[in-house]
Amino acid sequence: MVRGGVYAIFGSAAKVAGSAMWLSFLAGGMVALAASYNYAKLGAGSVAMPQPLTDYAAILRHHALYQGGKTAIHYGETSLSYAALADNVARFAGLLLSLGLGSGDRCVIALPDCPDFFHAFLGALHCGIIAVPVGTQLPAGHYAAIFRDARASALVTLGGSTSAAAWSGSDATLLCVDAPDFADRLRRSNAAPATTPDATGPHFLLYTSGSTGEPKGVPHTQRDMLACARRYAGEVLGLGSTDVILSASKLFFAFGLGNSLIFPLYHGATVILHPGGSGPAELFALPQLITDRRPTLLFAVPSVYAMLGRILAGDASPLASLRLCISAGEPLPAALYHQWQETTGLEILDGIGSTEALHIYIANRPGASVPGATGRVVPGYEARLVGEDGGPPPEGQPGRLHLRGESLTTGYLNRPDLTAASLLTDGWFDTGDVFVCTGGLYRFLGRKDDLFKVGGNWVAPLAVEAVLRGHPAVLECVVTAQEVEGLFLPVAHIVAAPGQTDTSGLARELRAFVQSRLPPHLCPARFLFRADLPRTRTGKINRSELRQYRA
Template sequence: MTESYRHENYPEDMQAIIDADSYETVLDLFDAKVKQFADKPAFTCMGKTITYKDLDALSSDFAAYLQNETDLKPGDRIALQMPNIVQFPIAAWGALRAGLVVVNTNPLYTERELEHQMNDSGAKAMVVYAGMAAQALKVQPRTPVEKIIVTEIADLHPPLKRALVNTVVKRVKKMVPDFDASKTVPFRTALRQGQNFSYRPVRTGHDDPIVLQYTGGTTGVAKGAMLTNRNLIANMLQCYEYFKLALKDGEETLITPLPLYHIYAFTVHCMVLMYTGNQSVLIPNPRDIPGFVKELSKHRFTGFVGLNTLFVALCNNDDFKKLDFSGLKLTISGGMALTHAAADTWKDVTGCLINEGYGMTESSPVLSFNPPGHAQLGTIGVPAPSTEVKVINDDGVAQPIGEPGELCARGPQVMKGYWNRPQDTAKTIDEDGWLKTGDVAVLQEDGYLKIVDRKKDMIVVSGFNVYPNEIEDVLVGHPKIVECAAVGVPSEKTGEAVKVFIVTNDEVSDEDLIAYCREHLTAYKVPRQFERRDELPKTNVGKVLRRELRTEQA
């Protein structure tokens, strides 16, 4: 039995300990890297590329605008509500340079969700994509928001292309509802006004929150995780120890389909890749698979950051299979469990293995990852450098190697706490700094971790624990199953029974599926109920919402 575990047996080029104090703030890091990689491409979107030098200048202009043309003071919160466009990193770094706290906000929020987040965070300003401006203005009177800055999708493109793209998006595609522009400030105007002033550097503390990252809100009320300079610097350095095994500084191009407002993409693309001087190709709408594939064809990309549902969707596209993958060196998976079927198909199509990691908003987010060249499919890799882990039972007792229990972690990437919610913080992080993840995991003898399932998703059949991930991993191996989700439903006979919602590419009978499952699962795990769906409910980052499916069965 072990109280806690800290991995030591990393590949020889990885360090077991990172120095979270090597930079006092993320701005110290930013200043150093935009100079070091000044002429390297930083972000590309829809044919527009900005270098690190451009990012420095444009974010400085935006910071100067915030400091001189608004009433915002250091420590005030500013919400960013944009898809993956070049304006996002400019606004984020501009806000941080002005000493503000960034509140990453989902562009697909409903009015209710947006109102809650603005009130909970106390945001005084918003930077929004024009398609969300009407909703932001509608919600504004019920929130502390005083200023709304609006950007159109092609704002940074040359004049002719800017006018064409913005007009098509608004008039032809009808993607921008009408709004009262007199009550907003155009992003281009803000940048232009900022050029009239000198940006004044602002110092924040090493342990000061600089990002409020709201949890998905799929359970209870969405809470803002306070991520500090130290948290983000630590996780950036931890990720770098893994990534450097496959990627070189200043030479790589990574595809960025996952939203930058999500902590997974924010840390990888706005922190780690900046640290390494690499390029992110931003995909504003990854759900448009044909458009996504067309954009991919324009780049010789060397890295890809995604999740299970996206890998499946791409590999089902014939044009994707025709792309040149000769440069692809690293594929990163996170955000949801990676199935064997998706991993195998991606490898067959692209020739590149998928390296799966694990984390959560509260840990900035990465807690573990499969080192490139040393990946174990079906695991979430080894704990990040300078990270301790343990698995505990319901009584809080640490479990032996190989026994399942709730995964707990402690390290410099663990959040300061939830914004204005000390009681929720105390339930999630104990007095000794251990973060309770809510996930059931097994620690293997070799130090690799395996997630068995979410604690709350576990199904109990006749007293036996059944984990949905295992059922789903088996079923997606069936040639006629595209994706699926397993949930527990009430059963008079067994307490709970397993029901699976499936999306298929051809007709298949329940009997065939049961027979297939019997080949791979013990009897009490075999589902007997199946429901066909055209699609499964998902969060905006692609996680299947098992909770929503369970609620339908109540």
Template sequence: MELELTPSAHIDTFARDHLPPAEQWPHLVPLPPGTRSPDRLNCAAELLDRTAERFGADRPVFRTPSGEIWSYGELRGRVDRIAHVLTSDLGVVPGNRVLLRGPTTPWLAACWLAVLKAGAVAVTVLAQQRAHELATMCEIARVRHALCDIRSVDDLVKAEVPGLRITAYGGDAPDDLLRLADSRPERYAAVETAADDVALIAFTSGTTGRPKGCMHFHRDVLAVADTFSRQVLRPEPGDIFAGSPPLGFTFGLGGLVLFPMRAGASALLLEQARPAQLLAAVAEHRVSVLFTAPTAYRVMLDELSSKPYDVSSLRRCVSAGENLPADTWRAWHERTGLRVINGIGATELLHIFISAADDAIRPGTTGVPVPGWQARVVDRSGAPVPDGEPGLLAVRGPVGCRYLSDPRQLEYVQGGWNLTGDTYIREPDGYFRYVARADDMIISAGYNIPGPQVEDALLAHPDVVEAAVVGRPDALRGEIVAAYVVLRDGVARDEGTAGELRGFVRSRLVPYKCPRAIVFLDALPRTPTGKLQRFRLRGPAPGSALNE
């Protein structure tokens, strides 16, 4: 395949120089008809300046829990001033990688937009990530500039990144970013980047191994808004978005910045977004579009049972990050009347690529390929498997995996398709049903047992809040099914409860899928983005097992 890239606007060409070779790229699918894709494109200017022109500069764009509201015009002025500081004071040139770190606030979003307007590459990390993680990511991406919330500076300093210039914001120092920005011009001409210049490097939130930097272009940023958001979510200018994922997680970047701004809507940015806080925010600020993970919907159901939150403003609820159990979907629909939009996305592909909304939703399935995307189920050789049989999910669309100088590119992209690492079944009518992560399949006495299927059965029990199922090595069977369970308050963590749960699972699944070991925990191990860390459960048991 011939790689034809538009001439770059980057002076620092590190990102483009370290794209995978052309033959390792996935096949890219054209955007849906009517979607504009020029050769020169700065996605920050498109999201901010063009949206302000279309919908009006006075329109709200960001809100805070304290009641502060930023308009598109105010945001543009602040972004442009920061962009001037980046280029005039800090010496950032197009193509430099700029690390962004801090809680989810309008200022973090403004810094992200300013970095892109200046033609640099945004590397947004999580506020929870520690010094050694930050050092590794800075090393991989050759980061030499950082904009950091004053409250999140300490670990970045401890990372001791050679040559890293840290500029804090939100403090009282004379060289604070926001103080410097106050005296800068309020208009900045965005760098005319190529549509295929790298706009951001998103690091995978994987649970093991060296993190992988996923490089996405300016056109990719708009492509996910013009596919999943425009075609499935269908936001309206009057919508108020909110959610739990941070901006360092591409699920949060899309749901809290890209999608509302592309539609002329606004977002309530929450520094703390646990389930009870989400419900309170929905009630107080009349949130209409909610982004969070399946576990949060389940916990919010418990909160709604104990306190009458007003969620009548909600019209769209999106779930991703993990599989959404059918019972959770039905319980949420019964309680609120809302149909949760389930979806699967990946950092490598930026956002959601299989989903369904409204009457097209089928509980227990993820959905169908989002317009502009293609998907199929294949075997280990890449050949399609028949409908109804499990295999590896292969996807391609307008965005594809491009790891930053990483040999694992050859594992993720094969035959022009992105292999997500998920086991799926394609139903005869085209719906895709999640089975398990490819490495979460338990093989016990010759039986293939999808861990998430057992988890769904456990979660249907009224006393279970969370559940995770993994394979535990066993001399006789190879592996046994081990379940880690978080119970509701007041439920006994004893053999009686374990026996009741086993009986409940046997009433819903064939007996060989029933957990032979059950461990009760206070909480399941998760990443800062909410993903379950099953690898921590596969080691020595973190609690006493009740074995059958």
């Protein structure tokens, strides 16, 4: 829990709406906003977003004007209204400017999911400072590298954290939101006027999860945020102001940033912040949180759904409020989809996105989800497959996915070589992912580095894993290529289901199980049993580490 958070400054939404401070804020900026746009009524109690929209400062002013008392954020026992959020953001912007920061400077944000993250991220955008959210559990060396790469001018974090210890800037530019005097500093800060963002940006930087190597800085604009909110959240999920969102994925992760901040704020919805980690103890509390706060949309990676399924133990009543479950971050196994649907009656909408595209660009649709398939291209994006010869592969044959769309980055920070290799002509981006496409439906086969050949035949590890997961004794599994007696062959890394102790016997059983269902070149040569699978800080399985593992 973040202590002394600025979300407590104004108290209840009613007090906020009635305060002289808030009335002054209305007079100073929001009346002018209302006069400058034509607001069209959508229906009873609903007001259309003003057009054209260019930034989140305008969005917050709109919500604060028309639904200022509505809850924007639930955090523990605290609820923060849109009116309070808008004012806190403007004051945080003023605080950053008082430190000597200006437009184009970079502010790193290393905070858990909490209202202070919203204040810092949106406050930076509010005054033209570039926000750089990062994870809270990185090694000190990684923080130092990011500070250098991003040319950071300030750090917002918690006192005593690894990021604070790694900060080499002045003490004045280290803002610890849990400091005893921080709430008072923010209260006394002058609310800064919003700046109009330039068209090209960048407005914020995200660092990739590092699943394919060293993390890289990816610049984005607020225009990218608006595109994701309109296209995926609006047109695919049908997200609206009455929705309540809960994301197990964290705000520093592109998937979590979209789920918890970009989507709900654009649509005037409510978000529930879950400050805990992604371990079993923290996830065990999720069903009670869902029961108490009644979200309508749940976002998580597949491993979270698997763990929640075990926690629920057949009783889906805590999930009664949910209308949609969304998965991304890694492929959703068809077996897990069926188990979840059987337990809860809910489908899981699988999709794939990337830090470079900011959020999901291929996705299943509500009511038409296909287990084992990634889905169809999201409106606003184009996709094409490229075969080994550089041309389009025959339908149903694998190819590397090239993407073009509204939210795509323009390159990598300080990496012109990688930018040139990945950002192609005519706006296409080489994702490095391999898919097959049949009738417009895409199925993910893996990263280009995950696929390998055995006897001249391609091996897609996900296809082998899907079969292995069909065995009741397999809890989790990953297939990689390893050298076996001088040849590179498939090897299965297995986490056995509880109660499985005879691994020698299970290995023989799994070999027979796979051989009866797959061609010989796809059958693992070895079965390596593990207590768990290594994961990245964003919850993805760390396949790179498993490729290097030797029994």
